[in-house]
Amino acid sequence: MSLTRGELLRRAAASAVAAPGLAAVEAARAATPTHAQTQPLRVITMGIEWPQGVHEQAQLDLGFPIRLQVVDSRQQIDAVLADPGSFDIFGGYGYQAMRVWFKGHLRPVDTHRIAAWRDFYKLFAWGKLTPGSSCPYGVGDAPFRSVFLSAGTKGLPSSSAPATRTTRIVQWIDERTGRPYGGEPMPRHVVGVPAHFAAESLGYLLDVIPRAPGRVSWGELLNRTWKGRVAVQNEPAVALVDLGRAAETTRIMRFRNVAAMTIPEVDRLVKVLALYRKQGQFRQPWVSFNDVVNLMASKDVAIAPIWPSAAARVAAEGVRIVYAVPPEGYRGSCSSVGISARVPAGPRLDACYAYLNWLHNGYFGATMMRQGYYVANGARLEPWIDTYGASLVDGPFTGAEYRYWYGGRPAPWSLPDVKGVPAIKQGTRREGGSFVARMCRCTAWSSYFHAAGHQARRFREFTGK
Numbered sequence: 001m002s003l004t005r006g007e008l009l010r011r012a013a014a015s016a017v018a019a020p021g022l023a024a025v026e027a028a029r030a031a032t033p034t035h036a037q038t039q040p041l042r043v044i045t046m047g048i049e050w051p052q053g054v055h056e057q058a059q060l061d062l063g064f065p066i067r068l069q070v071v072d073s074r075q076q077i078d079a080v081l082a083d084p085g086s087f088d089i090f091g092g093y094g095y096q097a098m099r100v101w102f103k104g105h106l107r108p109v110d111t112h113r114i115a116a117w118r119d120f121y122k123l124f125a126w127g128k129l130t131p132g133s134s135c136p137y138g139v140g141d142a143p144f145r146s147v148f149l150s151a152g153t154k155g156l157p158s159s160s161a162p163a164t165r166t167t168r169i170v171q172w173i174d175e176r177t178g179r180p181y182g183g184e185p186m187p188r189h190v191v192g193v194p195a196h197f198a199a200e201s202l203g204y205l206l207d208v209i210p211r212a213p214g215r216v217s218w219g220e221l222l223n224r225t226w227k228g229r230v231a232v233q234n235e236p237a238v239a240l241v242d243l244g245r246a247a248e249t250t251r252i253m254r255f256r257n258v259a260a261m262t263i264p265e266v267d268r269l270v271k272v273l274a275l276y277r278k279q280g281q282f283r284q285p286w287v288s289f290n291d292v293v294n295l296m297a298s299k300d301v302a303i304a305p306i307w308p309s310a311a312a313r314v315a316a317e318g319v320r321i322v323y324a325v326p327p328e329g330y331r332g333s334c335s336s337v338g339i340s341a342r343v344p345a346g347p348r349l350d351a352c353y354a355y356l357n358w359l360h361n362g363y364f365g366a367t368m369m370r371q372g373y374y375v376a377n378g379a380r381l382e383p384w385i386d387t388y389g390a391s392l393v394d395g396p397f398t399g400a401e402y403r404y405w406y407g408g409r410p411a412p413w414s415l416p417d418v419k420g421v422p423a424i425k426q427g428t429r430r431e432g433g434s435f436v437a438r439m440c441r442c443t444a445w446s447s448y449f450h451a452a453g454h455q456a457r458r459f460r461e462f463t464g465k
Helices: 005-014 022-026 054-062 073-082 094-102 218-222 236-249 263-278 289-297 308-316 347-358 362-370 378-387 399-405 435-439 452-463
Strands: 041-045 066-070 089-093 196-205 303-306 321-323 330-340 422-424 442-445
Touching (some): 041 347, 054 362, 073 094, 089 347, 094 330, 196 218, 218 303, 236 263, 236 303, 236 330, 236 452, 289 303, 308 321, 362 378
Antiparallel strands (some): 196 303
């Protein structure tokens, strides 16, 4: 039997008791929006979590309008810091959310109001998908270092994440033992809630760089063979980590911690990069989803650190793009969706929590899956697809897709790409393998350094902006 999306929501609500997790989250929608909730919920975002159809579906499911302000990553921070009353929801990433929190512009998120919290992967709180495994924590602003707040806790140390500069962000897990500090319970309040996340790397054109994914390292960003066809993201918390790894791989520099560079290390790296830029190695940094898609789809750029969603879109345009599996490891990236400190208690705050809960429902998770992203409660996604997603009239999802994107299994037949077109060829596998294998290779995370202001200024000097 086929279902429309509206019927899907009603079925999920009816079965919430029998099927906890994603279905229960969908059942959490408020029945009748109040006047305050009918006013648009203002979401500032880079747009990654809003592929075609998601905005409309969110408004339909939640019952109130959502106004999106789509900006690039640096504009997002600038806009929030300049006018903290301009948004209700901060749809950013962990490394950004810490800076916004530090300025006092976010309110604590109560995990007791997040229905799917108990279903989240242990990665976010414990630092690893499987605590005690040999997988690395990865240097930098990993979620377990950047998410928890001190409210209601005792004796937890300040986070070791480089850019926190506040004792109110704490670390629950002791990296030396893999166990909670002092046996303390998990903190209740967080800076923002993880929604989608990824193991990010380099997208490259196979026609230009005919190599297997595992033979393309971060060092290729400084390979003079690709002079003039290299672009990095216009975001210092991302680009300087990527370029620092490139400098390490090519033995130009060594860092104590590439995701927490000192001021002298930043200065030396920028001096090296400025020389490469003067010699024509780099194009101007890309600033948005459309920007990097156009650069790579036009083949003006041959290699760039790129979002999974952008790589999927380039591939959907018929371009032979491959997502590298760098020998040095991936760079992890995780969303942190927070609530403005200006949102008062009451219906407006209730609407914000309804939205946060919506981000952990099956439709959002399945849609982000096709973009190449994982979702925080992805372990509940396959049952949702089997029960509801496969029955959708307007774009069904299948278990075969889940097994391809999460399981690293070969496509049993042609699977839908980001446009819904069956362009993922039978027999192909996702680069890097399964979800577990890929996340175990995240050896660094997008990060602002201790001297975040200096990091941003020197990066602007490097880019010439």
